[in-house]
Amino acid sequence: MIETLFRDGKAFSIFPYRVIFMPARLQTDKYPVQAGFSVSSRKFPHAVDRNRIKRLGREAYRLQKQPFYDALRQNGLQLAVFFVYTDKKIADFDTLHRKFSVILEKLTREAGRKD
Template sequence: MISSSTHIAIKTYSFNKEEKLKSRKMIETLFREGKAFSIFPYRVIFMPASLTTDKYPVQAGFSVSARKFPHAVDRNRIKRLGRETYRLQKQVLYDALAANSRQMAVFFIYLDKKIPDFATLQPKFSVILDKLAREAGRKEQP
């Protein structure tokens, strides 16, 4: 029998359908009104949002340029690496948002011209998620 604490640990490392940013309206609003910063190799666009689900405080999307990577296989590989790195480290951001009872929409755009490896993305995502967590803790200005 699996203990409940093991079950919770498995849940925190998920990336379910409800956590994925898919709403065209939300994505358009995010690109129009969201704030952005770059930490190479990613450009991160984010904004506080009221999401359709109360279960997860963040919805995230990933994108790779078809111009820089003409083969879909390469684009899919990069997005898969980004999602996996995010999935393993997102708890920092989730905790910060839960502490302030906020929700956020985030979009990650890959900027580099070469396919990364998992080891180079991990420290970058940790910096990105720390910065997003600090933003989540800030008070909104009118």
């Protein structure tokens, strides 16, 4: 699934994330999104830093995902999404929280488009 996502998925960037997504047939109808988070070990050689960034990103996503889920369910869509952190510094939670609201709005618009 991840290989297909990176090969065939659409992408956009909203600093500090690169977002890769594609429509998917998930194994459950309970959740309309399967999400993944990634941080470069080249930019952050210490695992503790990578884990912190992923944890902050997952929490920012968790707090704001419900309207996104509702919009996808209304349109009968399921998505596979991957968030790749691109900054060279660890962002604070407030910054990530604001960025995720923008990311999820754009993702909702992009997912609903027919290309």
